[in-house]
Amino acid sequence: MPHVAIQAKGLEKWFGEGAAKTTALRDVELEAYFGEMLYIVGPSGSGKTTLLSVLSGVLKPNSGSVRVEDVDIWSLEADRLADFRLKKIGFVFQDFHLFPRLTTAENAAIPLILRKKDWDECIREAINYLDIVGLKDRADLPPVKLSGGEQQRVAIARAMVSQPDILIMDEPTASLDGDTGNAILSFVYKNVLNSNRCIVVVTHDNRIFEFASRILHMEDGRLTTAEKGKA
């Protein structure tokens, strides 16, 4: 029986009020487990990014609860929630959001720096992770000198450097060509996923579905169907 990493119950989220009210999540319930790569898929505007934000402690739901490793994250006050994210959750953003004025190693080291560890130690650790993603030789370059795929790998190294239990990937292949996207997800599946880690991926790129453990389909703010992945 796999351990539950994330448990969401009765999630509701809407934006605006009155006539302008838009409901993004409607009574969403889900469980994500350690050792799995859970995909949330659906058309644009179906609410998948909102769900990802709520699950990762970035966007507060209007109702419902999210438990990450048995901690009710939305009951934490702002600083403790930020600290929780920093220690437990790694993020890979759609547009990478790397600092162009920092080196690749410094970018990858950011979560450790935010945890107020010694600077040199952070950089050493970041270079280890850049080695894992195959970019050790680019450690001193700024991200603008890297290709899109390489930048995504730096973003993965940044997400991994603090060894989070949960990895959140938002449209990880949206800015990449098909082959590169496939290679990135293959890399994550083979090198990042393990029995102590849960990876949640939001995507509408069906070319990478082969790496999913489970796929949850979303439409109009609801989880409609669940299917077992090929991986």
Place this chain on the structure above:
Amino acid sequence: MKGILKLGFKLLVNDKAKFSALILGITFAVYLMMFVTSMFFGVLNHASANIINVGSTIWVMDPYVESVSNSVGMPNYVLDAVRSMHGVKYAVPLYSGGALVKLPDGNYQPVTVVGLDDTSLLGRPALLEGKIEDIYAESGFIVVRDAEFSKLENPHIGSEFELNDNRAVIVGIAQVATSGLYGIPTLYTTYERAIQYIPNPRFTISYVLVEPKSMDDIPQIKQQVEALGYQARTKEEFMKRTEGFFIYKTGGGINILIMTAVSFIIGLSISGQTFYTFILENLERFGALKAIGIKSRDLIGMILFQATFTAMTGYGMGVGACVLLIWLAKLRLPSYAAMLTYASLVIGFVMVAIIAAISSYFGIRKVLQIDPFSIFRG
């Protein structure tokens, strides 16, 4: 926190174009602020030169005197009355006026003539050459060696020239603490010779210099002088009044205020706008940091550090540029009035602190407003 500050430092200085613009903006603003205030404090200092150089404890004068260089003659009975007042140890007259010197080459040069009390020579300058008693010699004058010295064709002991058609002989060369404001040479002689050589109105005493028996006697001396219809001011009060005259009645003060305000606005607009642009350009990445888990106080600390570092670097460079320019100017013009004071430094520092506070306030407000969820939305 050290690592987060280092991160902020690298984000700031690695953006070389913006960092240079920020530093240049603040440096220029600080330079302008420091320079105009230094000029002003220098002018104020030079304006009080006679008060500083003569150094009397109390100065008795006509109530309408607003600066040391614009004396109003007082009748001789004022001197006698002051001498008889309670608490007065001694009192002597001082003459201060202008004259025209005809140089050996035929040119004319305006000078300031200070006439010292014949008996005591109170307020005499320190001599570099000659003996003070030679001031009593026929037509004896002492010349001050300051920046204006050369305007009298670098005279030496024994040099002669005409002063208002009278023969004048240099018997000593002196130095004083501060040279005058108006860029003309200063001559010292006795009071009697001064009023003899220089055409005067009916009353010839410019000031009565008073030494009280003790400092406690000053209030009652002031009261007695006031009862006589005149005014007694301590050295500090007289300097303050002279400074007040230049600040409020010559337009100098308001000009300095305007220049300082303009410098402040220039600094604020350049650095504020550049810093805000820097924040805007990195806004999404700051949002990513928030999503990753940076605490608000760490983010605020980082932005405050960036603003403070920029402001202090600009401040240091601005002060350095100002010092360098004053130094260079003084190499060419030794009497150049600019004077860097603690007041100028404090004014500049406060202005820069305000610029940093305003710039970082808008940056912090923007960064705190950004919702990390917007990062996910792309």
